[in-house]
Amino acid sequence: MSGRKRILTVFGTRPEAIKLFPLVHALEADPRFESRVCVSGQHRSMLDQVLEIASIAPDHDLDLMRPDQSLDALTAELLTGLGKIFDAERPDWVVVQGDTATAMTAAIAAYYRKIPVAHVEAGLRSGNIHHPWPEEVNRKIIGTIAALHCAPTETSAAALRRENVDPAAVHVTGNTVIDALHWITAKIAERPELADGLAHLERRFAGKRIVGVTSHRRENFGEGMAAIADAIRRLAGRNDLAMIFPVHLNPNVRAVMNERLGGLDNVALIEPLDYPHFARLLDLATLMLTDSGGVQEEAPALGKPVLVMRETTERPEGVEAGTAKLVGTDADRIVAEAERLLDDPAAYAAMARAHNPFGDGRSAARIVGLLATT
Structure with missing residues (x-):
């Protein structure tokens, strides 16, 4: 020693x-x-x-x-x-x-x-x-x-x-999150079974664009979480979309989402994903809606735009680079910004092709x- x-x-x-x-x-x-x-x-x-x-x-x-x-x-x-x-x-x-x-x-x-x-x-x-x-x-x-x-x-x-x-x-x-993403991507390539647990959702939502959702921030508990749920519900009304939402274990998140989104055909409320399956969700998603910090770094590494459902971000580099956009927790704004990316190929491409500043x-x-x- x-x-x-x-x-x-x-x-x-x-x-x-x-x-x-x-x-x-x-x-x-x-x-x-x-x-x-x-x-x-x-x-x-x-x-x-x-x-x-x-x-x-x-x-x-x-x-x-x-x-x-x-x-x-x-x-x-x-x-x-x-x-x-x-x-x-x-x-x-x-x-x-x-x-x-x-x-x-x-x-x-x-x-x-x-x-x-x-x-x-x-x-x-x-x-x-x-x-x-x-x-x-x-x-x-x-x-x-x-x-x-x-x-x-x-x-x-x-x-x-x-x-x-x-x-x-x-x-x-x-x-280091980029190191981790490279590692897990290579691991899944070697062993695809590590991330095959989403296959049933891929079949269920075949032909639809996937929007991935994560939400767990304490400052969004209450009104913010309810507004996020309302935005997801409105987006799920589109026939061309499906929402995959690994729901955080915290009851302040779970109770709201189950009440407002449970039973919707185009919304899959699923248990939190392990790391290989979350990497697979990032790969499947057209767009990520999140209040998480890590997703702001990970999704751009795979060319996926991120709408950040928070009032501020400690990761302004993503916003400045154009890989992420702050949209707050107002349901109208979340829906408007998501639909702009989904319906405007040029707007989508500008975010998807922006340089990831995180490593x-x-x-x-x-x-x-x-x-x-x-």
Whole structure:
């Protein structure tokens, strides 16, 4: 073990797992490191799906998911649970990704022990601490603590520099989600059965254009979620469309969507998809409607336009590049913008062919290089 850096990678949700498994793979393959993995279980079943497909066996699993858990209760359990693991592991670096409660509390627990933190996907900012909530504050806290900031784009790097983060600690690495998408696409090509669970929907909706939908943001709970459901219902009234909607497990999402969209012929409300099947949905879709951050990065890599059902985005690069468009949660606007893309081939082509600004699939290798030399 002598001379090897011990890297403890911490994550707890499905999106974190997707964005960090390429880095975990790279660390495990590099003799300069001893790679350790801790998961919080913030998303239990959805997290486990990614761990299985990526062949990652965590060294520590806090298994903290509880029904209707409050943010303060979750944060308290994370902080104390991670602290005990850090004391036992004594890592040289703690690696976190993004803006979850797991990432934020891991950064704080590491700071309390003077362990340096590397932040993957650093520097995303919407400029509004309530949109997205609580993620905007989570990532600002991590940005204050981190010693190594792996920004996905120059826009993110510039945001950090504006906050007086040491420029020498800020590096543009690209986004590891593109690494992950390349990996899973190759995996599906080798083993098509990994993503054949949507075949019945492909048959059911043969001849129709598919619109993929995801929605789960806390700031959209209530009126926003109801408006999103109304927009989907109106779009599903078109005979040429079918909507495939993996419905988030959160009851604030599920109850609304089941009530307003259940039983519609052109809407498939399905269980959350594992990563191979979600990649397959992206491939099938003509258009994605989402309030997710990751979809704003993933869909353009496959040439699929994204309408972002949020008031702000911390990923302005996609909007600036033309791969994504902010449409908010007003049902009239969602429908109008979707139909513009569906009915105007030139408008669709302009978004589908825009350059994806989020990376080239070599982000994990860059981050490993930085960890080795920092």
